[in-house]
Amino acid sequence: MTAEGTQAAPDIVEDVFDGRATGIEVEDSGSVEEVIHRPWNPEQIRVTTSAFSLRNILDQIDERSLELAPDFQRGRVWRTDQKSLLVESLLLQIPLPAFYFAEDSDGAFRVVDGLQRLSTLYDFVRGSDTAFRLKGVEYLDDVEGLRFQDLAVQLQRRIYNTQLIINVIDPGTPPEVMYDIFKRINTGGTPLNAQEIRHCMSRPRSREILKRMTHTDAFTKATNGLTDHIRMNDREMALRFAAFWLLGMDAYMDNPVMEAFLMYATRLLDDPVATPDAKVQELERAFEKAMTNAYLIFGEHTFRKWPYGASGRSPINRALFETWSIAVADYNAHGLTMRREEIVSAARDRMTTDVEYLNAITSSTADRRRVAYRFEAAAQDAGAGL
Structure with a gap:
């Protein structure tokens, strides 16, 4: 852990829609999202x-x-x-x-x-x-x-x-090209965000899977009622879990563009051959267990920045969600309960003193090095006390 507590931590900014706070922290994914690694062939459009x-x-x-x-x-x-x-x-x-x-x-x-x-x-x-x-x-x-x-x-x-x-x-039209077209033609009074575009592009199967994942008591409790979020951030967070759970970190490192990664995961969920019903059931069970375990550890601060000295409760941070949900998905609830104080202490210490970690969950969050760092950190902290 890098102790750099004297440096200023990134500010926490909550997203607002139609004049109302959304309960989600604004995420700066960084310019990597806009990089087109392969120029589109106009004949494909x-x-x-x-x-x-x-x-x-x-x-x-x-x-x-x-x-x-x-x-x-x-x-x-x-x-x-x-x-x-x-x-x-x-x-x-x-x-x-x-x-x-x-x-x-x-x-x-x-x-x-x-x-x-x-x-x-x-x-x-x-x-x-x-x-x-x-x-x-x-x-x-x-x-x-x-x-x-x-x-x-x-x-x-x-x-x-x-x-x-x-x-x-x-x-x-190739899906990647189609997604880019959607982004370019997004002309509504309030432009669609990335998950809303994916929702329009996807088939009923993936939409139903993400809906079921976010309509459990465990998810609602862990996110303090984020189910049916007005900007579909609940579905995006469930999709992030599904993407990393199904594909793993190596798949992201091979092509570190978050939107492409999530779009590919959406296509997998839509394909009953690539992701059979039995695999979907396993995914949903893992997700529900992850929600239960995360709330067991962090309570009302689940998936939120919680450094020492913080007052009140921060909005949900999507980078924390994807890393901590994956980190605790396979743990036994009894063991987590026994080690809860050690895990919370390790996580809060990191959020207080490790500026590299705070940057990894705040700015340029799609950068491969920052993704790798925050996943490794969450895995280490989830294992505290072992």
């Missing part, structure tokens, strides 16, 4: 452009040939006045920006860019529990307070006949 009526798109959603990414909470966070202005744009015949869909190998489509807009329009026209009344329109005072079924027939027809420009990303 296959995007076709078509025009569809809104009625046709809504029918495809009802038929389930077009997926609005279930469990994607960010698709429904607009206020009623924001939704109403979008509907008013259609009534005024103002063209909407293009949408992006991703096509699966089986011919089904998923919304990649424009999810909030399309969810809003679906809710207004076809929604039952999610239907809303127009509120706060700027020009068409006559429609204020009306639902879709209350509109004049000609206005309903105008909405149905609205032509939407759809860019479809061909399923033959």
Whole structure:
């Protein structure tokens, strides 16, 4: 351990979304995330452009040939006045920006860019529990307070006949290229974060696995209720555990780009041949055990910076989550209970005096040396007292 307590430790900054604290520490993954190790071949990028009526798109959603990414909470966070202005744009015949869909190998489509807009329009026209009344329109005072079924027939027809420009990303596009396209076209009012993009790209199997992993009492307790996080940080942390548990540290060292690593893990979870159901069950059991063990050791400070002298409780740190969940996943709970004081002391000493470690869990967190250092440190501290 490097004792450099006289140096200033990195500041702890909590992420905020829509004016609310998220309970998650802001992570600086470093510029390594942006490095493209292999230039994309332009011939691999296959995007076709078509025009569809809104009625046709809504029918495809009802038929389930077009997926609005279930469990994607960010698709429904607009206020009623924001939704109403979008509907008013259609009534005024103002063209909407293009949408992006991703096509699966089986011919089904998923919304990649424009999810909030399309969810809003679906809710207004076809929604039952999610239907809303127009509120706060700027020009068409006559429609204020009306639902879709209350509109004049000609206005309903105008909405149905609205032509939407759809860019479809061909399923033959390599996943890494597709992910980069998604990042480039991410044009929403509040851009999607990395896990939200992965969620849009993934299949139901991986989404269900991550959902189950984060809907256990053990996870909720260890993270102080992070389940169903508004920015899907709960799913990302479960995915990080899955990635390192399935692939190991060597796989990350071979290609130290966190987004590519997590995207590959997502594809593994989506593939029942690469990751059979029995392996998934083993993964979920290991994750639940890791959550139980981590909380057994750290209590309300689980996965949070907790140096000596700290006041209050810090937000959850994703780098601490991935390392400590892996570090304690295989331990016996009774043994951890017997050594709890030694483990906590070792971890808090490191968070207080080891600036190299603090940097490894705060800035440039995707750097291979920092990833290796924090995993090694967590493994050492988890073994304290043995």
